[in-house]
Amino acid sequence: MRWRDVGKLDCTIARTLSVIGDRWTLLVLRDAFLGTRRFDAFQASLGITRHRLADRLRKLVRHGVLRRERYQQSPPRFEYRLTEKGHDLYGVIVTIAGWGDKHMAGKKGPPVERVHRGCGHVTALRLTCDHCGDVVTARDMTARPTKRYRDTAARSTSGRRLKERA
Amino acid sequence: MRWRDVGKLDCTIARTLSVIGDRWTLLVLRDAFLGTRRFDAFQASLGITRHRLADRLRKLVRHGVLRRERYQQSPPRFEYRLTEKGHDLYGVIVTIAGWGDKHMAGKKGPPVERVHRGCGHVTALRLTCDHCGDVVTARDMTARPTKRYRDTAARSTSGRRLKERA
DNA sequence: ATTGAGGGTTCCACTTTGGAACTAATGCGC
DNA sequence: GCGCATTAGTTCCAAAGTGGAACCCTCAAT
Numbered sequence: 455m456r457w458r459d460v461g462k463l464d465c466t467i468a469r470t471l472s473v474i475g476d477r478w479t480l481l482v483l484r485d486a487f488l489g490t491r492r493f494d495a496f497q498a499s500l501g502i503t504r505h506r507l508a509d510r511l512r513k514l515v516r517h518g519v520l521r522r523e524r525y526q527q528s529p530p531r532f533e534y535r536l537t538e539k540g541h542d543l544y545g546v547i548v549t550i551a552g553w554g555d556k557h558m559a560g561k562k563g564p565p566v567e568r569v570h571r572g573c574g575h576v577t578a579l580r581l582t583c584d585h586c587g588d589v590v591t592a593r594d595m596t597a598r599p600t601k602r603y604r605d606t607a608a609r610s611t612s613g614r615r616l617k618e619r620a
Numbered sequence: 621m622r623w624r625d626v627g628k629l630d631c632t633i634a635r636t637l638s639v640i641g642d643r644w645t646l647l648v649l650r651d652a653f654l655g656t657r658r659f660d661a662f663q664a665s666l667g668i669t670r671h672r673l674a675d676r677l678r679k680l681v682r683h684g685v686l687r688r689e690r691y692q693q694s695p696p697r698f699e700y701r702l703t704e705k706g707h708d709l710y711g712v713i714v715t716i717a718g719w720g721d722k723h724m725a726g727k728k729g730p731p732v733e734r735v736h737r738g739c740g741h742v743t744a745l746r747l748t749c750d751h752c753g754d755v756v757t758a759r760d761m762t763a764r765p766t767k768r769y770r771d772t773a774a775r776s777t778s779g780r781r782l783k784e785r786a
Numbered sequence: 787a788t789t790g791a792g793g794g795t796t797c798c799a800c801t802t803t804g805g806a807a808c809t810a811a812t813g814c815g816c
Numbered sequence: 817g818c819g820c821a822t823t824a825g826t827t828c829c830a831a832a833g834t835g836g837a838a839c840c841c842t843c844a845a846t
Contacts, residue, residue: 455666455667455668455835456801456834456835457643457801457834457835460643460647464726464731465650465731465732466717466720466721466724466725466730466731466732467646467647467650467713467716467717467720468647468650469720469724469725470716470717470719470720470723470724471643471646471647471716473724474716475641475642475643475646476641476642476643477623477626477637477641477642477803480633480637480641481626481633481634481637484631484633484634487758487763488763492823492824493823493824493825494822494823494824497824500621501621502621502804503803503804503805503806504824504825504826505803505804505805505825505826505827506802506803506804507825508824508825508826518723526823528811528812528813529810529811529812529813529822529823529824530811530812530824531822531823531824532823532824536758539723541757541758541759542719542722542723543719544757544758544761545715545718545719545747546712546715546716546719547633548747548761549711549712549715549747550633550636550637550640550712551632551633551636552711553636553708553709553711553712554632554633554635554636555632556708557636557684557705557708558632558635558636558639559632559635560630562768563766563768564632564766565630565631565632565765565766565768566631566632566763566764566765566766567763567764567765567766568761568762568763568764569761569762569763569764570749570751570752570754570756570760570761571760571761571762572749572752572754572756572760573749573751573752573754575749575751575752577749577750577751578750579747579748579749579750579756580747580748580749580750581711581714581715581745581746581747581748582745582746582747582748582755583736583738583739583741583743583745583746584743584744584745584746585736585739585741585743586736586738586739586741586743588736588738588739589748590736590738590745591707591710592653592707592710593707594736594737594738595710595714595734595735595736595737596734596735596737597653597654597732597733597734597735598732598733598734598735599731599732599733600729600730600731600732600733602728602729602731621804622803622804622832623803623804623832623833643834658792658793659792659793659794660791660792660793663793668835669834669835669836669837670793670794670795671794671795671796671834671835671836672833672834672835673794674793674794674795692792694842694843694844695791695792695793695841695842695843695844696792696793696842696843697791697792697793698792698793
């Protein structure tokens with residue numbers, strides 16, 4: 455299967471990864487969350503080639519994650535800012551950072567820490583159940599097909615395998 | 621910069637992405653969290669080439685995310701299971717799925733939902749502050765260099781740019 | 787002896803990436 | 817009014833990564 459077709463699968467994760475799941479895009483977003491907005495600043499920070507960067511920024515704009523905004527009339531200059539949709543990716547960045555801080559940091563520890571403005575403390579973030587508020591880990595959760603999926607599966611010659619879901 | 625050097629940066633996110641940040645790896649992990657364990661099952665579900673799959677599984681084993689375990693003596697057969705370190709990636713997968721459910725699902729809605737065993741409800745997960753327990757979003761958090769980073773930065777000709785951090 | 791399952795490896799064409807140089811519009815000092 | 821710097825890109829080419837398909841090995845069952 456070609457990568458460009460992955461975004462068409464009936465799998466939310468696959469579709470999301472078709473937008474953000476390549477080498478550089480999540481690093482672009484990391485910088486965006488740290489306040490980077492300009493082409494050259496991304497380029498200097500990331501060490502990505504200008505060519506690739508232009509390509510990735512275009513893609514993120516196309517998917518509504520970033521907005522390309524003129525910040526100066528002449529010469530025309532643009533900067534890239536997170537949209538609301540982009541802001542919602544914070545959870546992805548921060549859980550990646552959290553895993554990295556726990557499992558991939560060198561002996562010196564990580565270079566960045568996150569402070570919760572609300573309580574003023576350096577904190578790691580946890581996942582909690584929307585419904586009951588308890589902290590959850592993988593073992594507390596089960597995945598299951600949604601109703602519309604169960605119906606579709608039932609209709610389609612009934613036994614077809616449960617793949618390409620998730 | 622070559623991608624293989626990204627894992628050496630002093631950035632937890634970059635290092636983490638050097639392990640899980642390619643086209644297929646997160647989809648392999650998605651399947652692993654759904655219970656897939658065998659080479660052929662991954663291959664059938666993902667549509668990845670056997671070659672690439674072998675490569676990705678090796679890499680995940682090398683990084684301690686999966687364990688290659690013999691489940692049958694003769695002929696020798698192996699399966700791939702999440703380690704504890706691998707289990708800790710659940711947050712990454714589930715926040716990606718959460719973003720996708722919100723922003724990338726078709727009009728039919730997502731194909732999979734997650735149930736919290738503890739309370740029995742279908743739920744989306746939220747990020748909360750480890751310290752005070754409040755739900756947080758991007759705007760509630762600030763990133764800052766850790767102490768060891770500030771010290772290093774201060775020592776090194778003092779003005780050097782704050783890049784390759786995060 | 788042949789077929790089949792499971793878990794791979796090999797080969798080759800094609801695509802994507804990295805590196806470096808180049809472009810284009812404008813402002814700035816002199 | 818000319819050379820230089822800034823910013824945001826594009827172009828070109830070689831090198832690396834990927835997809836498709838076929839092949840390999842060990843053993844078990846028929």
